Amino acid sequence: MPRPSKPLISRAATVAASIEIIDSEGLDAFSMPRLAKHLGVQAPSLYHHFADKSEILAAVARSIAGAGPMPRRRPGPDWPxxxxxxxxxxxxxxxxxxxxxxILIQxxxxxxxxxxxEETAQFLRASGVPLHLHVRILDGMERITIGAALTEAMRPTGTRAIxxxxxxxxxxTLAEAIDANELTSKQxxxxxIRCFLYGVMREARETASVETSEVSA
Incomplete structure (x- = not known):
């Protein structure tokens, strides 16, 4: 499809408009024609910045996933x-x-x-976390966070019960367990996350201890 000679919109505005449509109308309502109408342009104008719908959705995912700031914490033993x-x-x-x-699943x-x-791997190394555990931690963190957040996001708005x-x-028995639980979904x-991270480190220490004992024997 030929592209207009002069961009009528910016890349950032396109991503912001895409998020607005998805937030208000749902993911199924999102399309290139719908986005163009929202921005007040013809669909070909979108192709100045994006090759197709898939590239726009990737930019939406990047915008959402990258919105949170990196924690301000020095490397050290409390790295979890x-x-x-x-x-x-x-x-x-x-x-x-x-x-x-x-979208964040795709x-x-x-x-x-x-x-x-890369930044988080550098933080782990500076905190003294063994290199062979880095991928286990980074992969696990993404799976836990995306999975937990997606599960919560798919529940009806206003549903607080776990x-x-x-x-x-x-x-x-489950009812008794729920009554005994004092933590919110966020907590x-x-x-x-803490159970996962400290579990990884505990396993690493136990493995190292066994290996040391075997060498000593």
Whole structure:
């Protein structure tokens, strides 16, 4: 398709308009003609900045995933808290744009923001985390955060109950567990990350201890 000789819109404006449409009308309503109408231009004007719809959606995913700031924390033994904050920032950004959440499954942060992963790998190294654990941590963090945020985003707005469809007579043990839980969804998410990260480090220490014992024997 031929492109107009002069851009009528900017790349940033196109991404912002795309997010507005998806936020207000849903992902299924998004299309190139709908976007062009929203911007008050003809569809060919969009091709000054993007090759196709897929490239626009990738830019939307990049905008949402990259919206949260990097945590301000020095490398050190409390390094897991850096990732707790990082996860919370991404979760907040995703839940701010619930209708767009599924896009982040198709366009993962690791494919769009690889520079951020380099920064976090440098932070892990500076914190003394063994190099062979870096990919395990970075891969796990993305899976946990995207999975948890997407699950929450897909629930009806205003639903606060963690198990909303429980029948207290049919599931009495689960009902007791829910009554005993004192954490919100956000707090459960934080603890999920901590359990994962400290679990990785505990396993690494135990493995190193066993290997040292075997060498000594």
């Amino acid at each position: 808290e850096f990732f707790v904050t990082l996860g919370l920032n991404l979760r907040k950004s995703i839940l701010r744009h619930r209708n767009a959440a599924p 366009y993962l942060p690791r494919d769009l923001l690889i520079g951020t992963y 198990f909303p469809n429980i029948d207290r007579e049919m599931q009495p 459960l998410f934080e603890e999920m």
